[in-house]
Amino acid sequence: MITVNAMGDNCPIPVIKTKKAMQELTGPETIEVLVDNEIAVQNVSKMAASSGGKVTSEKKGEKEFRIVIEMEGAPSQAAGEEEETACIPDARGNTVVVVSSDRMGEGNDALGKVLIKGFIFAVTQLDTLPKTMLFYNGGATLTCEGSDSLEDLKSLEAQGVEIMTCGTCLDYYGLKEKLAVGTVTNMYSIVETMAGAGRIIRP
CATH class of the missing domain: 3.30.110.40 (TusA-like domain)
Incomplete structure (x- = not known):
């Protein structure tokens, strides 16, 4: 190396x-x-x-x-x-991505998990990255140990994307000690972040 x-x-x-x-x-x-x-x-x-x-x-x-x-x-x-020699400005817009499940869409659960992994990878490829990504309910599992999306989420965090996971949700699923990327947040901050967003994307 x-x-x-x-x-x-x-x-x-x-x-x-x-x-x-x-x-x-x-x-x-x-x-x-x-x-x-x-x-x-x-x-x-x-x-x-x-x-x-x-x-x-x-x-x-x-x-x-x-x-x-x-x-x-x-x-x-x-x-x-x-x-x-190009110095691009901060490549983050005022977009908030909200992830409320560990799978995308309805129908086959296994397919849904493949789709959510693909969705998060696709976010890393955007020309303008989101300002924040919010994870709550089942989506909270995606920011914890064992998640297939950790590498992509860590890459987004390194580029300045704020990764925030609902603390109540982590407690409910017994995952508070297994959070592997980003920070713990609360419902007030989630609402405040969504209210101040230029646009919101939901998978």
Whole structure:
């Protein structure tokens, strides 16, 4: 694994450092990029994905983020060229995603669980990320240990998306100690967040 330390670097330096490491590859390799802000996560992730990398990211602590890029080899010369010096603004809009179940739609439960996993992954691919994602009732299980969507949710959190799960729901399901991403919230905050949203998306 190659580590790119871009802690303390302002845009576009994290992108440039990462791009340089990618161009020096001679075969399949994993690149770890360390940055200290959400905008850098967004910019590096966008560039790496456009260059053919498989990208995941997570928040390790306050002002401490880790991006992992799996590459099959060096990108083509044109790939990601535009993003090398581009500093996109905060890619979060005033959208709130509300998830109230661990499955999507009605009918077959197994299919519903496949669909909700696909839905959350699709959120990670939006050009404009949501500001907040709210999880309550059965949806609370998706932010806890064992969830198939944890990797995607951690990636969203690393890019500044606020992940909030209903505390009453976690208590009801006995999951309060198993919350693995985001923070615990209450019904007042849930209502306040939804009331202030520019738009609300429900799977």
